[in-house]
Amino acid sequence: MTSTRTKLEVNDYFLYYGDFKALDSISVEMPERAITAIIGPSGCGKSTFLRSFNRMNELILGVRTEGAVKMESQDIFSIDVVELRRRVGMVFQKPNPFPKSIYDNVAYGPRAHGIRDRAQLDEIVEKSLRRAALWNEVKDDLHKSGLALSGGQQQRLCIARALAVEPEIILMDEPASALDPIATLKIEELMQELKEDYTIVIVTHNMQQAARASDYTAFFMMHDDRSGYLNEFGPTKKIFTAPENKETEDYITGRFG
Amino acid sequence: MVDKAEIMMDTVAQTSIQELRSNIARRHLIQKLAFGTLWAAALAAVGMLLAITFYVIFNGFQVINWEFLTTPPAGGLGGEGGISTTIVATIYLVGITTTIATPLGIGAAIYLAEYASEIRGARGVMKTVVNVVRFGVETLNGVPSIVFGLFGFALFVTTLQFGFSLLSAGLAGACLVLPVIIRASEEALYAVPRGLREGSLALGATKWQTTWKVVLPAAAPGIITGVILSVGRIISETAVFYVTLGGSLRMPTGLMSGGRSMALHVFYLATETRAFDKSMGTGAILIITIVLINLTINILSRRLSARLSGG
Numbered sequence: 001m002t003s004t005r006t007k008l009e010v011n012d013y014f015l016y017y018g019d020f021k022a023l024d025s026i027s028v029e030m031p032e033r034a035i036t037a038i039i040g041p042s043g044c045g046k047s048t049f050l051r052s053f054n055r056m057n058e059l060i061l062g063v064r065t066e067g068a069v070k071m072e073s074q075d076i077f078s079i080d081v082v083e084l085r086r087r088v089g090m091v092f093q094k095p096n097p098f099p100k101s102i103y104d105n106v107a108y109g110p111r112a113h114g115i116r117d118r119a120q121l122d123e124i125v126e127k128s129l130r131r132a133a134l135w136n137e138v139k140d141d142l143h144k145s146g147l148a149l150s151g152g153q154q155q156r157l158c159i160a161r162a163l164a165v166e167p168e169i170i171l172m173d174e175p176a177s178a179l180d181p182i183a184t185l186k187i188e189e190l191m192q193e194l195k196e197d198y199t200i201v202i203v204t205h206n207m208q209q210a211a212r213a214s215d216y217t218a219f220f221m222m223h224d225d226r227s228g229y230l231n232e233f234g235p236t237k238k239i240f241t242a243p244e245n246k247e248t249e250d251y252i253t254g255r256f257g
Numbered sequence: 258m259v260d261k262a263e264i265m266m267d268t269v270a271q272t273s274i275q276e277l278r279s280n281i282a283r284r285h286l287i288q289k290l291a292f293g294t295l296w297a298a299a300l301a302a303v304g305m306l307l308a309i310t311f312y313v314i315f316n317g318f319q320v321i322n323w324e325f326l327t328t329p330p331a332g333g334l335g336g337e338g339g340i341s342t343t344i345v346a347t348i349y350l351v352g353i354t355t356t357i358a359t360p361l362g363i364g365a366a367i368y369l370a371e372y373a374s375e376i377r378g379a380r381g382v383m384k385t386v387v388n389v390v391r392f393g394v395e396t397l398n399g400v401p402s403i404v405f406g407l408f409g410f411a412l413f414v415t416t417l418q419f420g421f422s423l424l425s426a427g428l429a430g431a432c433l434v435l436p437v438i439i440r441a442s443e444e445a446l447y448a449v450p451r452g453l454r455e456g457s458l459a460l461g462a463t464k465w466q467t468t469w470k471v472v473l474p475a476a477a478p479g480i481i482t483g484v485i486l487s488v489g490r491i492i493s494e495t496a497v498f499y500v501t502l503g504g505s506l507r508m509p510t511g512l513m514s515g516g517r518s519m520a521l522h523v524f525y526l527a528t529e530t531r532a533f534d535k536s537m538g539t540g541a542i543l544i545i546t547i548v549l550i551n552l553t554i555n556i557l558s559r560r561l562s563a564r565l566s567g568g
């Protein structure tokens with residue numbers, strides 16, 4: 001853990017899908033340049049919570065929120081959403097490269113933000129692909145379709161695509177759940193390198209992955225009478241060795257969920 | 258409890274095995290009958306279509322030659338001459354209708370598929386308007402084409418005084434194929450995975466950039482299919498042009514020229530002349546054109562699935 005400066009801060013945050021309360025009074029602070037894992041049973045609101053940081057939930061009709069989400073103490077709702085999403089990148093559960101060439105996939109973001117210079121784009125594409133540990137595998141066919149890559153490569157392409165717009169935070173929603181164990185390990189290694197420069201928040205279904213790859217863990221829970229809430233948050237080591245909550249312990253030892 | 262369940266399962270199993278034995282021959286027979294009936298129906302349907310196609314092409318080919326394609330029709334009861342002016346008129350019509358209907362149709366489809374569904378608070382007026390538009394498109398798709406013709410005649414030919422002209426016919430034809438293009442484009446847009454849109458938005462691209470740079474290119478083969486489909490529709494349309502284009506045999510020279518499309522020529526030759534063979538000849542060329550169009554559509558849709566799966 002290189003730093004303990006707070007990057008993301010959530011305060012008494014609620015999210016409703018129409019009448020359905022999906023997140024119930026979440027308060028948490030996530031440190032900069034560290035990996036925070038979000039774990040918890042299916043449907044407890046992990047994805048919903050993750051998508052709050054880049055305001056992707058706004059795309060869904062009928063979503064309403066209460067409370068504060070701050071990035072470096074600035075209310076994210078006061079930041080222009082286009083700028084916010086440049087600063088807060090996202091990698092999705094299912095690799096979703098555009099049906100374009102590898103080059104155009106990575107150059108997409110910079111172009112959307114107005115970079116036209118070919119030499120500059122070339123440089124960004126190479127740098128991002130190197131950073132995503134994909135350059136050596138694709139440098140000779142940058143003009144091949146991104147969809148022609150393997151699942152693991154596609155996911156790293158999506159990471160490169162996110163890095164190309166120089167984000168500060170990378171959100172990952174079960175980025176390895178569709179990948180084989182070797183590709184999964186590659187993504188985890190990559191995360192360790194990326195946390196030197198980026199703040200990473202990752203949703204994962206996989207306890208070992210959270211234990212192995214993260215610095216902090218947020219355990220989400222829900223009950224019949226209470227929807228998604230934060231049950232426990234702390235350094236991963238502590239959560240996995242000496243959790244304060246009985247429920248946390250039950251969950252990580254696989255007694256339910 | 259356990260015993261009871263086991264006993265019940267036993268009885269059920271026994272009766273079903275007995276039934277199976279006594280049924281087996283009958284079930285095979287029914288299967289054969291059903292299969293045979295379906296096969297006969299398919300054979301009859303395909304046979305009928307092939308018969309029509311070959312009849313027209315076989316009879317038609319006897320009059321088709323270079324001269325037939327390149328000389329203008331002479332008119333009169335004998336139906337002398339070729340079909341050159343009708344080919345030109347058809348090409349003009351296709352050009353005018355697609356130029357008008359394509360941007361309008363795609364624009365409407367983008368609005369319906371990408372923007373209308375997101376109107377926030379969507380209360381009242383706007384939502385109703387969108388639903389009415391969608392219902393209208395569905396309905397227009399099923400309206401007999403002569404109704405579009407009458408509308409075109411009333412509005413373009415008489416009220417706006419464009420007369421019997423390529424302009425009137427092109428505008429009426431555009432109305433006819435608009436629903437085709439809107440429907441095909443809307444479907445193509447819906448088929449674009451949601452993950453692509455989210456991927457683009459999550460990079461900080463605006464909604465419009467996402468639509469223009471990601472969604473439209475991904476949907477392009479489907480949209481182009483719709484446009485080509487409407488080209489086929491224009492080539493084979495008769496009723497609309499009967500009441501908007503007139504029947505002039507002269508070579509069209511501009512938007513205000515009247516004219517006669519190939520399909521319309523088939524109709525005139527068959528009903529007003531003795532040149533039934535030439536009617537067949539023109540029909541054969543129409544059939545071949547439509548076959549080529551359908552082949553193009555097949556290739557395009559195969560390319561669409563290839564593109565969306567990484568080929």
Ligand SMILES: Nc1ncnc2c1ncn2[C@@H]1O[C@H](COP(=O)(O)OP(=O)(O)O)[C@@H](O)[C@H]1O
Binds near residue numbers: 020042043045049
């Ligand atoms: N678009 C949506 N509309 C309505 N309810 C939703 C929507 N997305 C998720 N939910 C509900 O919100 C809850 C949390 O979902 P989600 O954040 O996807 O959970 P997780 O990622 O932990 O499995 C679930 O009960 C889910 O059914």
Ligand SMILES: [Mg+2]
Binds near residue numbers: 046047048
């Ligand atoms: Mg999820």
